[in-house]
Amino acid sequence: MDISVVVPLYNEVESLPELTSWISKVMDDNKFSYEILLVDDGSKDGSWEMICRLKTGNPHIKGIKFRRNYGKSAALNVGFEATQGDVVITMDADLQDSPDEIPELYRRITEENYDLISGWKAKRYDPPSKTIPTKLFNSATRKMSGINNLHDFNCGLKAYNKTVVKNIEVYGEMHRYIPVLAKWAGFTKIGEQIVEHRARKYGTTKFGMSRFVNGFLDLLSIFFVGKFGKRPMHFFGSMGVLSFLTGSIIAIWLISEKLYLISRNEHYRDIIDNPLFYIALVAIILGSQLFLTGFVAELVSRNSPERNSYQIEEVV
The missing domain is CATH 1.10.287 (Helix Hairpins)
Structure with a gap:
């Protein structure tokens, strides 16, 4: 299988039909063999029922449902374990990430032999309450991790060689720092690609200020465990x-x-x-x-x- 698309989601019932249809169109146009893994992180708005309906009309769709809300990192980790594709693409379910970016991400992983390509939303449509903390995190992460070529560590749109996702563990709020986890695991060929950022079409953002504190503590945890975990x-x-x-x-x-x-x-x-x-x-x-x-x-x-x-x- 060429590509596994992992989509963690929480209360995104309105966007799922359009998102899965868009992904399938891109895959069919480029003649990719693929699967779409929709990981429902304990949604309460009927997202799981929508996933089940979509699956009946599209055999490429697979669904995983949590009993309760565990967070994006848990959803990604479970999704990674279930993937079968040679290249794994992650994207958010809110339609702010464009599936049209997938072919170029796939090409850079397969032809340029990158371990990981992280998206960079150079032009964003998020409010300052989200963009300012993101900029601070990105600056701190660059300095602490030594990965100086990435502008946006937290972009949901990323592409991975399958060996990367099978050899890292994502937990807590560490989905923000997957490139750092990959580097500590020995995957050092990490690149970046400017991607389109679209304004949210349905629902509301799940970003909360508590993630500012949790994300910083997880960054310290990654730094300590990666550098001193065995000594x-x-x-x-x-x-x-x-x-x-x-x-x-x-x-x-x-x-x-x-x-x-x-x-x-x-x-x-x-x-x-x-x-x-x-x-x-x-x-x-x-x-x-x-x-x-x-x-x-x-x-x-x-x-x-x-x-x-x-x-x-x-x-x-």
Whole structure:
């Protein structure tokens, strides 16, 4: 099979007939073999009933329904597991992504051998409440991930080589950072394509300000797990040692100063009256706790069934 199109959706009943018809037309015009995976993330507006009706008229449509709303990341992860196509295309169900982009995305994956192509909606029709947080996330993600050639990490329209989606796990709010997950998994040929962004035709946006906080926390999680997941002692231990040494140096300096003044019979004040003493004490205690945290995390990591799970590209 050439292409699997994965569409996560939540309360998008009005757009589904037009979207699936549009995708099918593009596929038929380009003579692609394909499947359309519609993942219903616990919709309450009759989206699942619409999917069942559409499936009776189009054998290429497959539906997956969650018992409740788990989020876009969960829908994508389940959709990825079910795909059978050589190239996987993801797009939103609100008709803001154009299926006309699919042939070029497919060509770049198959002919230019990209692992992942991320869409870039250079001209957007979203309100500032959505575009401003998106720009901040994109800037922070570029700096933390080192993927400097992407302008829009969160664009729903993406294309993947099938090996990518079978070797990453998407959870939480991490659908925003799939290119980062792919990079940490060893898929480094990541490109970008300017795509059309269309104004929403039906329904309302599902974007909420709570995603701003959750998305930032997930970005930190990706950075930490990707860099230190198999060696947590390097992270916690180094900070713990630095904090402990800083506190110890301050404490030694205070003690040395007091002994020096005593030897010269000069006036001195008690160490506990010096604010630096409490800074040193906090630094020593914090350093010890960080070191112990790293030690415990290392024990957990070494006893994890995933401790020796690595991405192997080829064996000859």
